[in-house]
Amino acid sequence: MPRAHAHNDYHHRLPLFDALRHGFCSVEADIFLQEGLLLVGHDRHELRPGRTLQALYLDPLRARVARRGGEVYQGGAAFTLLVDIKSDGPTTYAKLNEVLAEYQEMCSTVTAGKLTRRAVDVIVSGNRPTGEINASSPRRVFLDGRLSDLDGPTSAELIPLVSDNWSKFFQWRGEGPMPALQQAKLLQLVDQVHQRRQRLRFWATPDDPRVWNELARAGVDLIGTDDLTALQRFLSSQDPTNEPPDSTGSPDRTGVPNRSSATE
Numbered sequence: 604m605p606r607a608h609a610h611n612d613y614h615h616r617l618p619l620f621d622a623l624r625h626g627f628c629s630v631e632a633d634i635f636l637q638e639g640l641l642l643v644g645h646d647r648h649e650l651r652p653g654r655t656l657q658a659l660y661l662d663p664l665r666a667r668v669a670r671r672g673g674e675v676y677q678g679g680a681a682f683t684l685l686v687d688i689k690s691d692g693p694t695t696y697a698k699l700n701e702v703l704a705e706y707q708e709m710c711s712t713v714t715a716g717k718l719t720r721r722a723v724d725v726i727v728s729g730n731r732p733t734g735e736i737n738a739s740s741p742r743r744v745f746l747d748g749r750l751s752d753l754d755g756p757t758s759a760e761l762i763p764l765v766s767d768n769w770s771k772f773f774q775w776r777g778e779g780p781m782p783a784l785q786q787a788k789l790l791q792l793v794d795q796v797h798q799r800r801q802r803l804r805f806w807a808t809p810d811d812p813r814v815w816n817e818l819a820r821a822g823v824d825l826i827g828t829d830d831l832t833a834l835q836r837f838l839s840s841q842d843p844t845n846e847p848p849d850s851t852g853s854p855d856r857t858g859v860p861n862r863s864s865a866t867e
Contacts, residue, residue, distance in 0.1 A: 604838055605680060606819070608804060610827040612861070613643045613725075618659045623667075625831045627678070630786070632660055636695040645689075647687040660684060661706050668709045675722050681790045683764070683825075684725050685747065692730035696744075699727070703743040714741040718760060726764050737761060750792065759800040764825070769805040770788055779813035789821045797822070809825060812837050 609615070609622040622630045634641045634656055664684070668675060675682040688695045688736040703710055709722045727736060728747035728826040736746055746781035750772075772788065781789075788857050796803040802824035808814055810830050815837050818826050828834040 604835060606824060606826050607831075607834055607838060608683075608825040608827040609831060610806065610829055611645060613654070613659060614645075614829070615831070619663055623675075625782060625835045626676075627831065627835075628680055629685060629825055630660070630727075631685040631687060631827070633687040633689050634695065634699070635690040636698050637690070639698070641695070642700060656686070657702065660708060661702070664723055665706055665709055673709075673722055677720075677802055682723050684723055685764075686725060686727050686744070687729035688727060688731065689729055692732035693735050695730070696727065696732045696735055700739060700743060702811075707741075707743065710743050711745075712741045712743050713760065724763065728766065750796075753795055753799070757799065757801070762801060764802045764804060765796050766804040766825075769808045772805075775814075777809050777813040783819050786817065786821070789817065789823075793822045810834075816841070 604626040605628045607625070607627040608631065609627050610631055611633065612618055612622055612630040613632055615621040618632075619630055622711050633645050634643055635647060635650060636642075637647075637650060640652065642650040642652070643654045643656055643659050645648045646841045655724070664675065664682075667787075667798065671677060674680070691857045703725060711721045712719050719741065725744045726747050729742045731746055733746060736744060745764070748757055750766040750767045752762060752764060752765065772792070773785050775785050793803055795801075803822075804827065805823065806827060808818065808827060810828050810833065812833070815826055815828075815834065818843055819838070826834065826838075856867035
């Protein structure tokens with residue numbers, strides 16, 4: 604399910620594992636730096652000492668990649684771990700970079716301008732310390748861009764994914780047909796992002812198949828949901844190339860699809 608993104612994945616009964624069972628190729632984890640630990644949760648009151656980024660995501664992914672010969676899914680399907688920094692950007696990133704050094708065998712990296720693809724792309728969202736990330740060498744993470752970044756010299760090597768708030772650009776919430784002007788605007792944004800060889804995602808989209816249908820038809824690359832089963836069923840019904848988890852299918856790592864394919 605190369606388009607399936609588990610929004611606030613840590614709220615599921617089995618973080619990461621539920622998403623993998625449904626074949627999702629992207630999961631989102633919000634983190635705070637607290638007492639030297641990268642703790643996972645949407646708000647500080649949710650944080651627990653045992654719920655670290657390592658315990659919930661990095662360690663299970665490393666074990667899975669080791670068992671499967673360097674892949675999250677058989678066939679080499681690209682996998683995204685979207686890390687949304689909720690605490691101070693620079694200090695939290697410094698700790699994240701230190702932690703990821705222990706997982707370099709599974710994380711894509713950029714060293715001296717050379718990209719080395721591995722099983723997991725770690726993309727930083729939220730409080731993004733852009734300067735610190737861009738200056739890192741080796742760089743073990745990528746940046747989650749915004750549509751406003753398209754006005755500048757953004758690079759797919761640094762910003763492979765562009766995300767933004769659906770409600771900021773569209774009023775339609777799935778009731779009745781999507782207005783033609785908003786459909787045209789969506790297509791234009793998709794084209795603009797794809798021309799830069801980047802992928803596009805919106806947050807704050809309704810969990811509604813009518814909305815998912817418009818996103819898929821327009822070519823939006825990642826469709827986020829809190830309802831894993833519903834989105835899996837929808838994508839399977841829309842696109843016959845979607846295969847069950849651990850299939851041999853191998854989506855293009857560029858993530859730029861053919862248009863004819865079917866709260867942050």
